[in-house]
Amino acid sequence: MNLIDIVTLALLGNGIFFFFVGTVGLLRLPDVFTRMHATTKCDTLGAASILAGLALYSADFFTGGKMVLIIVLAVIANSTSAHAIARSAYLSGEKPYEGTLEDAYGRDKNDLDT
Amino acid sequence: MLPEIVFITVGIVLAITSFFCLYRAVKGPSAPDRVVAVNVIGTKTLVILVLFAFIYGRTLYIDVAIVYALINFILTLTISRYLEKGVVAI
Numbered sequence: 059m060n061l062i063d064i065v066t067l068a069l070l071g072n073g074i075f076f077f078f079v080g081t082v083g084l085l086r087l088p089d090v091f092t093r094m095h096a097t098t099k100c101d102t103l104g105a106a107s108i109l110a111g112l113a114l115y116s117a118d119f120f121t122g123g124k125m126v127l128i129i130v131l132a133v134i135a136n137s138t139s140a141h142a143i144a145r146s147a148y149l150s151g152e153k154p155y156e157g158t159l160e161d162a163y164g165r166d167k168n169d170l171d172t
Numbered sequence: 173m174l175p176e177i178v179f180i181t182v183g184i185v186l187a188i189t190s191f192f193c194l195y196r197a198v199k200g201p202s203a204p205d206r207v208v209a210v211n212v213i214g215t216k217t218l219v220i221l222v223l224f225a226f227i228y229g230r231t232l233y234i235d236v237a238i239v240y241a242l243i244n245f246i247l248t249l250t251i252s253r254y255l256e257k258g259v260v261a262i
Contacts, residue, residue: 081189090204101215108219124234135245146256147204
């Protein structure tokens with residue numbers, strides 16, 4: 059068991075932890091915006107962590123390069139699609155739950171409308 | 173060299189958490205909840221595909237994972253556009 063194996067195992071464990079936290083957040087949080095907040099960050103970091111560990115383990119230039127490509131793609135795609143879902147959820151009438159302290163997007167929208 | 177059982181274990185744990193996400197996709201009160209849950213399942217499937225490449229020793233699965241990431245992205249953008257405007261066309 060050399061150093062690369064140990065680093066790969068640590069990155070795999072890190073990724074599983076973040077995926078698990080994201081799933082717990084998806085199941086337990088109260089409304090769609092907070093669920094999205096949990097899953098976007100945890101999924102992006104978990105997938106990037108597991109893929110980085112596997113790319114390090116593969117020790118091949120083309121395989122590792124493809125996996126770095128997947129990491130870049132996943133980071134860009136997850137953040138962009140979370141933004142799109144949040145915007146469409148708000149504009150299609152989804153309300154934040156009662157404990158929300160401030161609704162900045164709604165306030166700005168009202169300022170623009172009036 | 174790591175034994176194969178490590179990758180199999182990671183894949184099984186991800187598959188189990190995918191089933192918990194499926195609960196939100198079926199039950200979820202609103203449409204954006206379902207979209208978020210399906211997006212999460214897509215990301216986990218992508219990682220499982222890359223793990224398959226290491227379990228079976230074939231790099232073909234990594235190319236499949238790249239295409240799967242692109243399809244997942246397009247799917248989410250299309251559904252969110254439909255929810256926002258009511259039409260898919262630009």
